[in-house]
Amino acid sequence: MLALLVVDAAVSAVVELFFLPLRFDGALLPDLGGVPFPATAVLAAVGTPLLVRTAARLAPRLPVAGAPLAAWLATVLVFGFFGPGGDAVLVGDWRALLLLAGGALPAAVVLGGEMGRAQQAAAQRAADHDAARRPGVGTRTGA
Numbered sequence: 001m002l003a004l005l006v007v008d009a010a011v012s013a014v015v016e017l018f019f020l021p022l023r024f025d026g027a028l029l030p031d032l033g034g035v036p037f038p039a040t041a042v043l044a045a046v047g048t049p050l051l052v053r054t055a056a057r058l059a060p061r062l063p064v065a066g067a068p069l070a071a072w073l074a075t076v077l078v079f080g081f082f083g084p085g086g087d088a089v090l091v092g093d094w095r096a097l098l099l100l101a102g103g104a105l106p107a108a109v110v111l112g113g114e115m116g117r118a119q120q121a122a123a124q125r126a127a128d129h130d131a132a133r134r135p136g137v138g139t140r141t142g143a
Contacts, residue, residue, distance in 0.1 A: 002064060005055050009068040012047050013075035013103070016040035017089050020099055038095040044103030048072050049110040056111070060118030069107045076100065 019040045024032035048069060056065035076099070080090030090096045 001058055002055060002067060005051050005058075005068045006071040009048065009051050009072040010075040012043070012051075013072045014079055016044050016099060016103070017076060017079055017083075020089075020095050021091050036095055038098055041095065041098040041102040044072075044099055045106050048103045048107040052107045052110045053114060056114035056118070060114060060121075062111075062115060065114055066111055069104065069111060072103055072107070076103065 017040075020038055022037045022039065024035045024037055051068035051072070052065060055068050058064060076090070080096070081088055083089035090099075
């Protein structure tokens with residue numbers, strides 16, 4: 001399942017990169033004078049955190065939960081700067097920053113939250129285990 005999530009992150013990164021230069025120019029979208037339409041940044045902001053959350057639910061360890069984010073980021077950087085045929089696919093304007101911020105920042109926040117919840121749950125389990133091992137701790141004896 002983790003391999004599928006990593007592959008999904010890489011494929012979505014490639015698709016987001018290739019459709020990042022999309023514009024309202026009448027070819028695929030209505031003609032609005034060539035206004036940029038970076039919808040793939042929104043897809044990255046929604047999809048990448050979902051992949052991270054799903055990976056964290058598989059195993060709440062940083063290498064597992066962070067694997068989709070690492071794959072997405074590596075794919076964006078490799079294909080963005082060294083694309084097919086040596087072409088730079090990543091556009092050199094605000095849309096590139098929007099894609100990177102939209103994909104990486106929400107996913108990093110979700111990763112931190114999931115790791116914090118996992119650490120808190122482990123601490124709670126350890127406290128419960130310690131309390132169960134010590135008889136009489138936390139219980140009142142009749143007065």
